[in-house]
Structures are given as structure tokens and as C-alpha cells.
Amino acid sequence: MKFSSKAIHAGQEPDPTTGAVSVPIYQTSTYAQEGIGKHKGFEYARTQNPTRSALEKNLAALEGGKACFAFASGMAAINAVTTLLSAGSHVVVSDNTYGGTFRLFDKILRNFGLEFSYVDTREPTNVEDAMGATTRMVFIETPTNPVMSLTDIREVAEITRRRGARLVVDNTFMSPYFQRPLELGADIVVHSTTKYLNGHSDSVGGAVILNDQEDIDRIRFIQNAAGAILSPMDSWLVMRGTKTLAVRMRQHDENGRVIAQFLTEHPKVKKVHYPGLKSHPQYDLARRQMSGFGGMLSFESGSLKNAACILENVRLCTPGESLGGVETLISHPATMTHASVPEVERNRLGITDGLVRISVGIEDVEDIMADLDQAISKIDAI
Ligand SMILES: Cc1ncc(COP(=O)(O)O)c(C=O)c1O
Numbered sequence: 001m002k003f004s005s006k007a008i009h010a011g012q013e014p015d016p017t018t019g020a021v022s023v024p025i026y027q028t029s030t031y032a033q034e035g036i037g038k039h040k041g042f043e044y045a046r047t048q049n050p051t052r053s054a055l056e057k058n059l060a061a062l063e064g065g066k067a068c069f070a071f072a073s074g075m076a077a078i079n080a081v082t083t084l085l086s087a088g089s090h091v092v093v094s095d096n097t098y099g100g101t102f103r104l105f106d107k108i109l110r111n112f113g114l115e116f117s118y119v120d121t122r123e124p125t126n127v128e129d130a131m132g133a134t135t136r137m138v139f140i141e142t143p144t145n146p147v148m149s150l151t152d153i154r155e156v157a158e159i160t161r162r163r164g165a166r167l168v169v170d171n172t173f174m175s176p177y178f179q180r181p182l183e184l185g186a187d188i189v190v191h192s193t194t195k196y197l198n199g200h201s202d203s204v205g206g207a208v209i210l211n212d213q214e215d216i217d218r219i220r221f222i223q224n225a226a227g228a229i230l231s232p233m234d235s236w237l238v239m240r241g242t243k244t245l246a247v248r249m250r251q252h253d254e255n256g257r258v259i260a261q262f263l264t265e266h267p268k269v270k271k272v273h274y275p276g277l278k279s280h281p282q283y284d285l286a287r288r289q290m291s292g293f294g295g296m297l298s299f300e301s302g303s304l305k306n307a308a309c310i311l312e313n314v315r316l317c318t319p320g321e322s323l324g325g326v327e328t329l330i331s332h333p334a335t336m337t338h339a340s341v342p343e344v345e346r347n348r349l350g351i352t353d354g355l356v357r358i359s360v361g362i363e364d365v366e367d368i369m370a371d372l373d374q375a376i377s378k379i380d381a382i
Contacts, residue, residue, distance in 0.1 A: 004246040011057025051232040065209035074192025076228035077206030087113030089136040096144040099338040121151040141170040146357040157185025177249040178292040195324030203237040251362040252295030270300040295360035304353035306379040313375035323359035
């Protein structure tokens with residue numbers, strides 16, 4: 001099956017008891033057993049739930065992985081993956097990773113004896129240079145949030161395999177419709193399903209997709225033992241979302257390209273970060289490893305005052321955190337998603353006080369453009 005057919009059918013056979021076309025929300029905590037050890041494969045809902053299993057099969061098929069495990073949030077999924085490691089292990093991380101991922105690594109996991117090095121993974125040799133005898137994992141995000149830098153997944157996968165470590169890719173921004181890291185050699189893919197996979201801004205969740213049998217068995221064990229599972233209702237909402245992933249992503253991409261071009265030409269906008277622009281320093285890599293550019297972009301408004309002015313004056317675009325929903329969301333990374341990253345580090349990464357991020361939705365693009373234009377026209381010229 002091709003992508004759109006898998007999105008609609010993988011894991012979603014009609015319900016065996018009623019023929020219901022939509023997988024039922026099995027809202028139950030436990031299952032009746034016929035006798036000691038006699039059950040239908042379902043004992044307790046932390047361990048197994050049919051709605052969650054359907055979603056997990058669906059996401060595994062979309063990412064081209066052997067197995068998927070769904071978690072209560074993207075952060076819970078990332079946390080589960082890091083617990084594959086033990087104290088003393090070293091992890092190399094993209095220096096421009098999502099602020100919440102940095103917070104988990106720096107403020108929690110470091111206390112348990114894991115060590116992290118943050119490097120500019122745009123240059124694969126930086127990854128290799130940072131690896132040592134105890135490096136067990138490389139964790140990258142591509143494109144990064146919010147400055148849209150890319151890492152060459154194939155090249156970094158080659159390095160990590162040669163050095164006996166796992167490559168984990170956070171594929172939240174592109175979704176499997178535009179980028180499939182496992183096919184490029186990565187070992188594990190993580191998602192915040194809260195974003196494009198759900199696509200309707202009505203659920204928080206996460207997923208881990210992988211191929212190695214030993215890691216699959218361990219993540220299954222961790223999912224049950226630590227218990228940060230995705231609820232049946234949220235599993236259903238994400239599955240409802242993935243059915244339209246292909247058409248939504250095509251529209252996000254189409255609108256994203258138009259808005260990026262519009263901002264580039266806007267006299268009050270200084271710089272636009274979007275991998276689909278020929279001016280993006282990694283445009284060729286974007287074309288090679290992604291089949292579209294998506295709907296995420298950011299631009300430089302010049303100052304905190306200007307960024308605040310834009311967020312306060314938009315009418316159609318919604319100011320707020322998160323991304324990947326059908327509606328256009330506009331945010332200020334320095335005070336929202338990346339507030340936990342120290343200021344010096346933020347400035348080094350280009351997450352300036354004037355940076356504004358847009359998750360371009362699938363409204364009529366003329367309306368998005370007109371709204372941004374009226375809000376940006378109110379700022380001071382840079
Ligand atoms: C790239 C990326 N990864 C992970 C996460 C965390 O996901 P969640 O908010 O579902 O825990 C986010 C959240 O914004 C994100 O943008």
C-alpha cells in the first residue's frame with residue numbers, strides 16, 4: 001500500500017464484533033478473563049488497549065518501522081527512549097533541540113548519571129568528534145525548532161552505526177509524510193503526536209517507532225512498567241488525524257511555501273527561516289531528505305517590541321504555543337517554547353527576542369497572508 005492508503009487502513013480493520021468502520025474507543029481499565037490465565041490477549045489497560053494498539057500499528061506502518069509505542073506526550077516518549085540507557089552513558093544531542101527536550105535532559109536525566117553533549121549537528125563531523133567510548137545515543141531533531149536547521153540523517157546514521165550507538169530522530173516537524181528517518185538509517189523515531197499526526201489541536205501524545213527487536217522488547221517493557229501510556233480517547237483522536245495526514249501535509253506545504261515567499265518579500269521582515277527557500281543554507285539537503293518542506297517557518301521581526309506587536313495584532317492567526325494543527329498558530333520562541341534555554345545560548349542559536357515562529361495552517365492562504373500583512377505593517381521598520 002502507498003502512504004495515503006496506509007494512513008487510512010493500517011491497523012484500522014473494521015471492528016470484529018460490530019463492523020464499525022472507525023476503531024472503537026475501548027474506554028476500559030480491565031478485561032473479563034474466562035479463568036486463570038485464560039483471556040483474549042488483554043489483561044489490564046496500562047499493558048494493552050485495542051484502540052492504542054490500532055494507533056500503534058498505524059504509526060509503525062507510516063514510519064516504516066516494525067513496532068510503535070504510544071505515550072501520554074511527546075516528552076513521555078522521549079523520556080522512555082532515554083531510559084533504554086543506563087547511568088554513565090553519554091548522548092550527543094542537536095544543540096538547537098526543542099526546549100522541553102533540553103530541560104528533560106539537563107534538569108532531570110543528568111541527575112541520574114546520563115551525560116549530554118550539545119553540538120551543531122548541521123555538520124556531521126561535529127557528531128563524530130563529540131562521541132566517546134561511552135556514547136550510546138545520538139539524538140537529533142531535523143528540521144530544528146524554531147530556526148529550521150537540518151541534519152543529514154543518512155550521514156549521521158552512518159557515523160552512529162559505525163560507532164555502535166543508536167540514532168534517534170525527532171520527526172515531529174516533518175511527519176512521516178515528508179520524511180522517514182528509519183528509511184534513511186535511523187534506529188528510532190520519536191514524535192509529539194500532539195502536532196501534525198493529530199493535526200487538530202485536540203490531543204497531547206507521543207510515539208516511539210523502531211526496528212531493533214531488543215529495543216522493541218525493552219520499550220514495550222518500559223511503556224508498561226513506567227506507565228506513561230496514551231489514553232484510548234487520545235489514541236482515537238490521533239488515528240482520526242492520521243487518516244487525513246497526507247492531504248493536510250500537502251496543504252501545509254503549499255501554504256508554507258506561499259507564506260515564506262510573502263515574508264521574504266515583505267519590507268519589514270529581516271530574515272525568513274524556511275527550508276523550502278533557495279536562500280536556506282541547506283536547501284539542497286532539504287530537497288534530498290524530505291519530500292516537501294512543510295508548514296513551519298520563523299522570521300526576524302527585529303525586536304521583542306515588534307514581535308509582541310505582531311502577536312497582539314493578528315486576528316486570524318492564533319497566538320499560542322504548539323504547532324501542526326489545521327489553524328495557523330503564531331508564537332514567540334524566546335518567551336514560550338524556548339524560555340527554558342539560557343539567554344546566551346538562545347542568542348547563539350539565533351532564537352533572538354525578535355524571532356517569530358509560524359505554524360502555517362490550512363486556511364485559505366490569502367487570508368493568512370492578509371492577516372500577517374496587517375499585523376506586520378504595524379511594527380517599527382527594522
Ligand atoms: C519537536 C518537538 N518534540 C517534542 C515535543 C514535546 O511534545 P509534547 O508537547 O507532546 O510533550 C515538542 C513540543 O512542542 C516539539 O515541538
